[in-house]
Amino acid sequence: MAKKESSGVVLFESVSHALRAEKLIKAENIICKLIPVPRHLSSDCGVCLRFNTDAKEQIENILRGKLDFFEIRLL
Amino acid sequence: METLYLDNAATSFPKPEAMLAAMINYSQAIGASPGRSGHGLSIDAGRIVFEAREKLARLFNIEDPLRIAFTKNVTEAVNIVLFGLLKRGDHVVTTSMEHNSVMRPLRFLQSQGVELSVIPCSSQGDLDPNDVHRALQKNTKLVVMTHASNVTGTIMPVEEIGKMTRNRGDVLLCVDAAQTAGALPIDVKKLSIDLLAFTGHKSLYGPQGTGGLYIREGAEQQITPLMQGGTGSRSEFEAQPEFMPDKYESGTPNAIGLTGLSAGVSFILKQKVEAVRAKEEQRTSRFLQQLKEEKDQVTIYGPNDAQRQTAVVSFNLKNISPSDAALYFEEKWGIMCRPGLHCAPAAHKTIGTFSQGTVRFSFGFFHSEKDIDTAAAAVRDLLQKENRL
Numbered sequence: 001m002a003k004k005e006s007s008g009v010v011l012f013e014s015v016s017h018a019l020r021a022e023k024l025i026k027a028e029n030i031i032c033k034l035i036p037v038p039r040h041l042s043s044d045c046g047v048c049l050r051f052n053t054d055a056k057e058q059i060e061n062i063l064r065g066k067l068d069f070f071e072i073r074l075l
Numbered sequence: 076m077e078t079l080y081l082d083n084a085a086t087s088f089p090k091p092e093a094m095l096a097a098m099i100n101y102s103q104a105i106g107a108s109p110g111r112s113g114h115g116l117s118i119d120a121g122r123i124v125f126e127a128r129e130k131l132a133r134l135f136n137i138e139d140p141l142r143i144a145f146t147k148n149v150t151e152a153v154n155i156v157l158f159g160l161l162k163r164g165d166h167v168v169t170t171s172m173e174h175n176s177v178m179r180p181l182r183f184l185q186s187q188g189v190e191l192s193v194i195p196c197s198s199q200g201d202l203d204p205n206d207v208h209r210a211l212q213k214n215t216k217l218v219v220m221t222h223a224s225n226v227t228g229t230i231m232p233v234e235e236i237g238k239m240t241r242n243r244g245d246v247l248l249c250v251d252a253a254q255t256a257g258a259l260p261i262d263v264k265k266l267s268i269d270l271l272a273f274t275g276h277k278s279l280y281g282p283q284g285t286g287g288l289y290i291r292e293g294a295e296q297q298i299t300p301l302m303q304g305g306t307g308s309r310s311e312f313e314a315q316p317e318f319m320p321d322k323y324e325s326g327t328p329n330a331i332g333l334t335g336l337s338a339g340v341s342f343i344l345k346q347k348v349e350a351v352r353a354k355e356e357q358r359t360s361r362f363l364q365q366l367k368e369e370k371d372q373v374t375i376y377g378p379n380d381a382q383r384q385t386a387v388v389s390f391n392l393k394n395i396s397p398s399d400a401a402l403y404f405e406e407k408w409g410i411m412c413r414p415g416l417h418c419a420p421a422a423h424k425t426i427g428t429f430s431q432g433t434v435r436f437s438f439g440f441f442h443s444e445k446d447i448d449t450a451a452a453a454v455r456d457l458l459q460k461e462n463r464l
Contacts, residue, residue: 014308036113
């Protein structure tokens with residue numbers, strides 16, 4: 001299990017957006033995983049992308065301009 | 076008797092083996108609803124649908140795959156545009172070579188107060204772009220046109236029209252690519268296409284029940300969806316999402332069909348659309364050449380020039396009705412073709428074949444030169460039989 005303090009999630013408007021983000025991020029060799037949205041977070045769609053906190057800035061840079069809407073939360 | 080299928084303009088057959096394999100794999104190993112849950116199988120299904128979008132985006136030079144909404148066919152895609160965009164008092168321009176998928180909704184909208192201009196094409200089915208330019212009005216919202224006629228194969232001057240509509244700025248260009256997606260190179264940027272309606276079961280070699288609509292960024296703000304409903308997104312709101320592709324994708328998508336479509340598009344990407352085109356052009360040319368040898372008894376419609384048409388040839392034989400000819404071809408030669416009006420009465424009026432229509436042979440990627448020679452031999456055989464009588 002990933003330590004809670006070391007990971008975050010990206011929330012999206014739809015699963016299509018989540019799948020596009022996953023592809024963009026994995027193309028940069030950053031480890032991430034699509035998971036169901038944790039209960040305590042609300043999201044527009046059922047899945048979110050979990051990542052290691054170290055990659056937060058990189059992920060923001062990859063997604064900015066490519067997706068209209070996404071939200072990053074640290075767990 | 077062996078059969079020879081010459082009705083690829085209606086639906087392509089056979090399909091690449093990979094199409095069926097992908098659909099079987101989906102049924103056996105995935106099966107879930109894409110984009111509806113966070114579990115692994117739903118995500119796998121979602122990935123397959125997303126990959127189909129990505130491949131189509133690559134094929135049509137679309138930057139963001141999410142600009143493509145899937146539909147059940149090109150007719151639905153065209154209807155989304157026409158009914159979603161045009162309001163009473165708006166003006167729309169189309170051509171006299173259109174299929175009923177475009178013409179029927181337009182005639183209905185005309186009865187509801189939308190102004191319609193149908194630009195006459197030549198008897199070969201050619202459109203003069205200047206005629207479109209002259210038809211543009213202050214209230215013109217849309218030019219909607221086929222990329223190639225399903226009756227004559229005539230390839231339309233989309234690029235010229237695209238330059239014109241892009242210059243005007245406030246007129247959208249919607250292209251019906253039923254006959255060309257996968258058969259001719261299509262670059263939405265180069266051709267200045269704002270809305271590209273395509274079907275999956277013809278030259279993209281997917282199954283029936285698949286198609287889609289590309290909408291250029293921003294244009295979706297003007298187009299109300301034809302259907303609204305569950306999208307798996309923004310579930311807490313009772314209003315339809317405004318973003319692509321969810322705005323136009325209500326209800327569980329045809330995931331198994333899109334899996335097959337994805338495999339079909341992979342096939343085209345691997346073969347390269349330019350190579351597909353070259354092969355089909357060669358086959359068409361080979362058939363036209365043999366048909367021309369019988370020119371005293373055969374009337375060929377359309378460009379009669381393989382470079383200017385898709386792999387569709389419409390013709391009539393002297394003193395033989397299209398339906399009688401088609402029956403003979405099937406009974407004596409096992410040839411499956413399509414006689415009649417091909418759902419395009421306007422196009423047949425344009426080329427002068429309304430109301431009996433034509434015989435249409437439409438070729439595909441899998442036809443060999445031998446198949447083409449068989450098709451031509453069948454025509455010669457029927458002519459000889461008629462001459463003996």
